[in-house]
Amino acid sequence: MAAESKTKYDRQLRIWGEQGQEALEKASICLLNCGPTGSEALKNLVLGGVGSITVVDGTKVEKHDLGNNFMLDEASLLQSKAKCVCAFLQELNDAVKAKFVEASPEALIEGNPLFFSSFTLVIATQLLETSLLKLDKICRQSNVKLLVARSYGLTGLVRISLKEHTVVESKPEHFVDDLRLQSPWPELKEFAKTIDLNEKDPIIHKHTPYVVVLIHIAEKWVDTHGGCLPTTRQEKKEFKDLIKAHMLDIDEENYKEAIESSYKVSIPHEISSQLHQIINDSAVEVNSASSDFWILVAALKEFIENEGAGEPPLEGSLPDMTSLTEFYVSLQKIYQAKAESDCRVMEHRVRTILKRIGREPDSISKSFIKNFCRNARKLTICRYRPIEDELSSPSVSELQKYMTDEEYSFSVSFYILLRAVDRFVANYNRFPGVFDNEIDDDISRLKTIAVGVLGDSGLHGSTLSDDLVNEMCRFGGGEIHAVAAFIGGVASQEAIKLITNQFVPLSGTLVFNGIDQKSQVLAL
Amino acid sequence: MENSFAEQGRWRDIDNLLSRPGNIVGPGFEPSPQLRQEIGEFARVLVVGAGGLGCELLKDLALSGFPNIDVIDMDTIEISNLNRQFLFRLQDVGKSKAEVAAKRVMERVSGVNITPHFCRIEDKEINFYNDFNIIVLGLDSIEARSYINSVACTFLEFDSEDNPIPETIKAMVDGGTEGFKGHARVILPGMTPCFECTIWLFPPQVKYPLCTLAETPRTPAHCIEYAHLIKWSEVHSGKAFDPDDPEHMQWVYTQALKRAELFGIAGVTYSLTQGVVKNIIPAIASTNAIISATCALEALKLVSGCSKTLSNYMTYNGVVGTHIKVADFVRETDCLVCGPGTLIDLDISTTLSQFIEILGQHPKLLVMKSSITHRGTNLYMQSPPILEEMTRPNLHLPLHELMGGVPDDTIHASGMAVRDGKKTSCLRKLRVKFKGLPDGTTEMGTTSVCKELEPDLN
Numbered sequence A: 001m002a003a004e005s006k007t008k009y010d011r012q013l014r015i016w017g018e019q020g021q022e023a024l025e026k027a028s029i030c031l032l033n034c035g036p037t038g039s040e041a042l043k044n045l046v047l048g049g050v051g052s053i054t055v056v057d058g059t060k061v062e063k064h065d066l067g068n069n070f071m072l073d074e075a076s077l078l079q080s081k082a083k084c085v086c087a088f089l090q091e092l093n094d095a096v097k098a099k100f101v102e103a104s105p106e107a108l109i110e111g112n113p114l115f116f117s118s119f120t121l122v123i124a125t126q127l128l129e130t131s132l133l134k135l136d137k138i139c140r141q142s143n144v145k146l147l148v149a150r151s152y153g154l155t156g157l158v159r160i161s162l163k164e165h166t167v168v169e170s171k172p173e174h175f176v177d178d179l180r181l182q183s184p185w186p187e188l189k190e191f192a193k194t195i196d197l198n199e200k201d202p203i204i205h206k207h208t209p210y211v212v213v214l215i216h217i218a219e220k221w222v223d224t225h226g227g228c229l230p231t232t233r234q235e236k237k238e239f240k241d242l243i244k245a246h247m248l249d250i251d252e253e254n255y256k257e258a259i260e261s262s263y264k265v266s267i268p269h270e271i272s273s274q275l276h277q278i279i280n281d282s283a284v285e286v287n288s289a290s291s292d293f294w295i296l297v298a299a300l301k302e303f304i305e306n307e308g309a310g311e312p313p314l315e316g317s318l319p320d321m322t323s324l325t326e327f328y329v330s331l332q333k334i335y336q337a338k339a340e341s342d343c344r345v346m347e348h349r350v351r352t353i354l355k356r357i358g359r360e361p362d363s364i365s366k367s368f369i370k371n372f373c374r375n376a377r378k379l380t381i382c383r384y385r386p387i388e389d390e391l392s393s394p395s396v397s398e399l400q401k402y403m404t405d406e407e408y409s410f411s412v413s414f415y416i417l418l419r420a421v422d423r424f425v426a427n428y429n430r431f432p433g434v435f436d437n438e439i440d441d442d443i444s445r446l447k448t449i450a451v452g453v454l455g456d457s458g459l460h461g462s463t464l465s466d467d468l469v470n471e472m473c474r475f476g477g478g479e480i481h482a483v484a485a486f487i488g489g490v491a492s493q494e495a496i497k498l499i500t501n502q503f504v505p506l507s508g509t510l511v512f513n514g515i516d517q518k519s520q521v522l523a524l
Numbered sequence B: 001m002e003n004s005f006a007e008q009g010r011w012r013d014i015d016n017l018l019s020r021p022g023n024i025v026g027p028g029f030e031p032s033p034q035l036r037q038e039i040g041e042f043a044r045v046l047v048v049g050a051g052g053l054g055c056e057l058l059k060d061l062a063l064s065g066f067p068n069i070d071v072i073d074m075d076t077i078e079i080s081n082l083n084r085q086f087l088f089r090l091q092d093v094g095k096s097k098a099e100v101a102a103k104r105v106m107e108r109v110s111g112v113n114i115t116p117h118f119c120r121i122e123d124k125e126i127n128f129y130n131d132f133n134i135i136v137l138g139l140d141s142i143e144a145r146s147y148i149n150s151v152a153c154t155f156l157e158f159d160s161e162d163n164p165i166p167e168t169i170k171a172m173v174d175g176g177t178e179g180f181k182g183h184a185r186v187i188l189p190g191m192t193p194c195f196e197c198t199i200w201l202f203p204p205q206v207k208y209p210l211c212t213l214a215e216t217p218r219t220p221a222h223c224i225e226y227a228h229l230i231k232w233s234e235v236h237s238g239k240a241f242d243p244d245d246p247e248h249m250q251w252v253y254t255q256a257l258k259r260a261e262l263f264g265i266a267g268v269t270y271s272l273t274q275g276v277v278k279n280i281i282p283a284i285a286s287t288n289a290i291i292s293a294t295c296a297l298e299a300l301k302l303v304s305g306c307s308k309t310l311s312n313y314m315t316y317n318g319v320v321g322t323h324i325k326v327a328d329f330v331r332e333t334d335c336l337v338c339g340p341g342t343l344i345d346l347d348i349s350t351t352l353s354q355f356i357e358i359l360g361q362h363p364k365l366l367v368m369k370s371s372i373t374h375r376g377t378n379l380y381m382q383s384p385p386i387l388e389e390m391t392r393p394n395l396h397l398p399l400h401e402l403m404g405g406v407p408d409d410t411i412h413a414s415g416m417a418v419r420d421g422k423k424t425s426c427l428r429k430l431r432v433k434f435k436g437l438p439d440g441t442t443e444m445g446t447t448s449v450c451k452e453l454e455p456d457l458n
């Protein structure tokens, strides 16, 4: 990477690294409708350095566009909106290829579905239900990721639609270290033995890493407890007391760390339920059409059932802990060596599987396998139902739960009302509340339609708050800049996660609640 | 001035919110087609910081119908800002962030007036901040937030029953981000927790014990901090380390690498060296956009009442899925900053210089080198030199006399305090009460100010 790009992108490279940046620079993004929501979403991605953008919009700039879109100015009036927005976006980063198509997204969806197949990701903003459902089918057929973003008055939503998104580097924030204190392997035990817990030299005593302290004390415990590690609350407390009894001084940081980490010896010797689900997914029966990810999962399953004896490959990293440099570096090497040896076993299994399914045995790189092993405990899979499925048969039990949960009631009501608005538009060819003198009529019309949406969603007899129906009409279909910036911001955040294949994208539909900011993700 | 004919329809979407009644709105919401224009005439917004959040905030506020905005930032533009601070271009590097940001937004959004202030927040008179209806904070440091918070809290007055007087509440909206995470909050001093009430939300910065750096380094960061904090001063006697000097950084990197090799520690890189030494917080455009938008929307709601406001702390976390949570924190009733003030009993004979000394030793305050103001009058100023000289004679006068002989009143001290081992500017509200006065004059609520003794400074 060029030195200038490295400096320019420094603050984000610290988040997703050069690999993530490379993925962004390869991505081509298509934006449908460049109102403020779409313009803001693209703005954030252009700044981050995506490969190319294509802005699709068939409208001309009107006066009201100047009141909510920063990517337009007075000189843009009456010109193609796509062209003007595209030009201002290009100014932000000349490394990005910016193009525009002056056409209505609806017309492209109807008349030219192939148009979408060349993109990595389509961001559809302000699209009504009928067009969206068609677009979703098109994108799924051509394996293009779809992000849906909508701003509407003080509400809005963001959702993702694609068949499957697999993540190796999910980078969760709080994840327990992979130390294997409940089942230390021979080399680790051997090393622990070289350090005496009854060491008289106070410097050594207070610089014995807690990993060593815990292995020693766990061994002692097991000897006096019929081969079992502490499990009950009482036992865990006694275990801590046993650690405390080994302290020479109450200020020994390493022993404090040992007490804090003592729960790690009691972590059950089994894989997480999430990982269990992944290795038992039907996709693990791989064939020549399987993705590299699933081939690795197939190898992982074999590893866990054989060499791993119930555990995935060791991660191989050691958190910092009070210790002499010498002890710490030796421990680090022991963890690394075990991780490398696990990785070699995995590699062998991967090559064998590739041969079996008729693929080139070297077609998956060693670095990919290594990275997979390092993250094996954190693998994540996101699958999304086709939007049509959700709309025609949402999870009624979830909906009912949301309707009765005070924390969710605004968000779920907005979700229903946004659908009702689309039906309203289909009936009246305009948004509810656009004319001051028809607001009262629109309120009762929208209410009737919303009752219909509720019924179709399996919520017969449920009602929505009149205040919210009223709010919906008050918005008059407006796109408020701050709301659009929020929705566009979330959309670009999710786009980055989808493109870099790092972190975990939004799992359901995020419904923005601009009234009290209690936005929620609905899983329907 | 806004030309209403040319503006016809431009603000259609925001006007829907401001002109139409609703049932889920803020207190005192009076919808009318003129509301946006009225807000434009009376509302002055201050944006503190013109960085990642600040750029977004200026855009968001300008497009939320605020035509009068000020922005203050002492920083100049760097290349590493360009991945998110979208108002800046490569050719702007080295220029004032506040000035360039203000110019760019005014060029794009006609009719908006943004006044930049290219200076430190401490350089402004306290009263500068009183001119704004709302202060929006887009900062990345705890110290700066704490300072602005204390300034906003000084304007807060309490009635005789210790209830905050609504007209004196200076609303603040604060945002912050780190990577894929961020927060937005509304602070109404006296009503909701102030920044200081919930200071525990900001964990102290990671610091390594010196003995670890010197004797038992284990991580690349230990090697870097050794080179930065210990080795530098050993070798460069008297020369201060400048994190912005690439040669200095290169030196620390080389030394850290040597030390890492000596101890068999892997992973020291130039980028990590910069990150550790400058305590770089990763930052991206999208998170800043999300948080700023939340702050701007709350600012609009606070000023117009067009919807309920956030009560009072929102967090966004996009690391694993997307999680947005709202927490309703409660105020610390005995907060040093947003409470009625720390009570200090004094003899009527206590001089101003004795009083300043007391503040330095007071266990709750520990404010050193205080400048003292009473009801907007400078009693003693440590700087600038001209003010110091003018106020110096007051040091030997009894405070009781300087305060106009009132039995008790609020007084403000601004000075230096130590937080996390670092010296920071702070502003404290104190409630001074004089002992030994004749009965009947010590009742609370006496606020008459005797102007004759006011030093002639203005």
Ligand SMILES: [Zn+2]
Pocket (backbone or CB within 6 Å): B193, B194, B195, B196, B197, B198, B332, B335, B336, B337, B338, B339
């Ligand atoms: Zn407070």
